[in-house]
Amino acid sequence: MRKALCLALALILGGALARPVLAADQPAAAPSVKTEILGQIDDAEKKLVALAEATPAEKYGWRPSDKVRSTGEVFLHVAGGNYFLPTLWGAKPPEGLDLKNIEKGGGDKAKVIDTLKQSFAYVRQAIGSMSDADLTKIVKVFDHDGTVREVLLHIAGHAHEHLGQSIAYARMNGIVPPWSS
Numbered sequence: 001m002r003k004a005l006c007l008a009l010a011l012i013l014g015g016a017l018a019r020p021v022l023a024a025d026q027p028a029a030a031p032s033v034k035t036e037i038l039g040q041i042d043d044a045e046k047k048l049v050a051l052a053e054a055t056p057a058e059k060y061g062w063r064p065s066d067k068v069r070s071t072g073e074v075f076l077h078v079a080g081g082n083y084f085l086p087t088l089w090g091a092k093p094p095e096g097l098d099l100k101n102i103e104k105g106g107g108d109k110a111k112v113i114d115t116l117k118q119s120f121a122y123v124r125q126a127i128g129s130m131s132d133a134d135l136t137k138i139v140k141v142f143d144h145d146g147t148v149r150e151v152l153l154h155i156a157g158h159a160h161e162h163l164g165q166s167i168a169y170a171r172m173n174g175i176v177p178p179w180s181s
Contacts, residue, residue, distance in 0.1 A: 032132050033132070033135060033149060033152075034127060034130070034132055034135060034152070037127070037149075037152045037153065037155075037156050038124065038127060038128075040156040040159075040160070041120070041123065041124065041127075041155060041156050041159060042120075042124075044156065044159035044160050044163050045116075045117075045120040045159070046179075047163055047177070047179060048075065048078060048116060048159065048162075048163050048166065049113065049116060049117060049120075050177070050178045050179060051163070051166050051167065051170055051175075051177055051178070052075050052109070052112060052113045052116060052166075053113060053178075054170070054175055054176075054177070054178050055071060055109070055170060055173075055175055056175075057109040059071055059173050059175070060072035060106060060107045060108070060109050060112060061106070061107045062169070062173060064169070064172060069103065069106070070106050070107070071106070071166070071169050071170075071173075072105075072106025072107050072108070072109070072112045073103045073106035074106075074162050074165055074166050074169065075106070075112045075113075075115075075116050075162075075166065076102055076103040076104075076105070076106050076112055076115060076116070077102075077103055077162060078116065078119070078158065078159055078162045078163075079102060079115045079116050079118075079119035080099055080102040080103060080119075081155065081158045081159070081162075082119035082120060082122060082123040082155065082159070083097060083099060083102070083119055083122060083123075084099055085123075085151055085154055085155045085158070086122075086123060086126040086127075086151070086155075088139050088140065088141060088148075088151045089130075089134070089137065089139050089148045089151055090139075091126040091129075093122075094122065102115070123155060127152060127155075130148065134148055135147060135148050135149040135152070136148070136149065139151065141154070
């Protein structure tokens, strides 16, 4: 009896172990680095645009001190970064864009929001046009040689850095970030 039970158990286990591996049994493929960074950029965009939309127009000129950017200028600074940083790997900004003066006009809420949205669309397109292999290309990153991947990390980090600044500005003005209420 014991032999028969062991034989039956061996057959059951052997059959289970010998069955073909199904696609559903495989772990999901990890997203690419580019996909993960774009996810971070998308998150920053969603929050920056939501905060820009929640900020009253009369607060776009507000600044905590005369030595720092106004609320609207911070949003435009993010847009400027979205247009400038891809130039480090050779992407061309849109024709006629004046990067040196992009932060001017920070008091015009509609213009600021439109510029911010367009800059995120541009940066997604610039990143999307690259292959994953392009991420390891060596480029000049300000004061050193780095990879295109590093530039993508700068884009995401820059957007999140100024998102934090914008949240602080908003809270100083009694504005609650829409996603946190």
